[in-house]
Amino acid sequence: MDPVPILAALRPGERHVVSVLRDRDGATRRELAELTRLPLTTVTATVALLIGRGVLTETVGAHGPRGAGRPAATVRIDLAGRVAAAVQLGRTQQSVTLVRLDGRVLDRGDLHLDLTQPFEATVKDLADAVHRFSGRSPDVVVVSVAMPFRQGVGAPPIPMYPPGETPFTRPRYPRPEWLLSDPSDLLSRALGIPVVIENDINLAALGEAGHGVARGAHTSVYLSVVPGFGAGIVIGGRLFRGAGGVAGELAHISVREDGDLCLCGNRGCFTTARRNGPSLVDDIATAFGRTVALEEVLSLAAGGDVMVRRWLTDLGRSIARPLIGFVTMLNPDLLVVDSALGPAAEAVADGLRETIEHRTSAMTHHGLDVRPGVLTNSAVPAGAAVLAAECYIERLLA
CATH class of the missing domain: 1.10.10.10 (Winged helix-like DNA-binding domain superfamily/Winged helix DNA-binding domain)
Structure with missing residues (x-):
């Protein structure tokens, strides 16, 4: 169509x-x-x-x-008559999802883009993939990136350190040079349609707020665990990005003054003090005495494994601690736990809820709910639909 x-x-x-x-x-x-x-x-x-x-x-x-x-x-x-292409350039996989602006997913396919090649080649490959997959020209293309990204500015560069002085945390995914400035306008001209680039956790937060468990909440905070620690903040149906465009960087809240160096230039960031992303399950692997995949851990949690559920609850407690001041200041309606955890998210939510209730005043946590996300692997495309709808309506009103 x-x-x-x-x-x-x-x-x-x-x-x-x-x-x-x-x-x-x-x-x-x-x-x-x-x-x-x-x-x-x-x-x-x-x-x-x-x-x-x-x-x-x-x-x-x-x-x-x-x-x-x-x-x-x-x-x-009429959002059902308009379509967005949600392009996910993730840490471990790439995909394109065709989604109506009302949130209904139409189709999905894998991508295999070489992000290290020159920008011109990437643009051509991306345009070919979007048009080939969709069979039409979508109204908006939303590109999801697994890194902090400030619209109009781009992604922050990764600092270069002398040998032997590399911080504890290292980038686990490529950060192409062409994303160090915002290439949205160049991509829009190349594809002939509007292009918006946004952080993946922000999009997941928008997805749950627009079409998931946070629908109807005035202020919700989406907490990412699986790909890496982070948060997306939605207030009144709109993303809150902060003055610098990087609000919600939970991974870079300092929790130890004498902690390890972090790529952001700080010491003791939460991401250096707590395993996350691909190394999230290392504690379980140590206990089992063998390599364990995240999928197995989530399956064990869903089956009621006592040790795994205890580990997930402790993880929720760990995430809650650097959030105490934030929750007190913002006073949100809802904390949404990473939908990619599936049924295992409930154990993480239990740890979050317990610690927040213990460490904050009654007036702070009285109206606060903590729930698992419900959109699993469709949270980012759903958020892309919300963002694309905003873009489309802004064009109507321009």
Whole structure:
């Protein structure tokens, strides 16, 4: 299916209607008239034009007041008719997922990009893969990267240290030079469609907030464990990136003044004090006396293995400690535990909940919930859909 074109820029009245619907899950024409303070006849005509152009869609249901006749129709921005390509450049694998802007996953396939090759070659390979896989030109491409990334600036460089002075932590995935500045505009011109680059944990946080367990929460924090420690913060449905664009760097909260050097230039970062990422299961491997894959550990946890569940609960306690001050300051509604953990996330959540309740005041943790994520391996594509929808609506309103 080819994308529905936006033939021309919206008129002021049309933009007004779209802007009102932007943060609402639909409204009747009468509600739109009240919200926009436009005459009902004007709203009705405007909605008809926007439906005809594929910008809005309508459904007849129970939403809104009913009159003596048929139920009032609800109109909303048509996200189901638009598609994003979510490109994941992960630590251990690459993929492209075709997802509607309303969050429904349409298809997924593996990618095999050489991120160390020159930028021009990477752009060509990426464009070929997106168009070949999707069979159409998506409305937006969202590129997920497994590293801190500041939009408009890029990823921070990895410091170079003299031999023998390399910090404890080392990069476990390539950090191509072309990501050290934000290549979104160059990629957009090469692909002919908007491109947004975002950190993978931020996208997972958006996914759970928009389509998962955190839907309806005003302030949620997604805690990453499997790929590496990190956090994504969503406030009012929008990512909170901070002044420098790197809010949520849980891995780089200092927990030991005399700890090991970290690549960020600090000492005693949480990521140097606690195994994470590929080395997360080393403690279990030591106890078993053999190599253990993360998948086996998660399976044992789901089966109720006492030792593994104790280890996961202790992991939750460890993650909670550097979060105490943060939780007190931010006072979020919900902490979401890494959905990639599957059923094992419940044990981590138990440790988090126990420590936070013990180490914070009642007024801080009274309204706080801790839950496992529910989107498993689709959290990042779901977040890409949310971010792509924001991008699409911003283009409508420009």
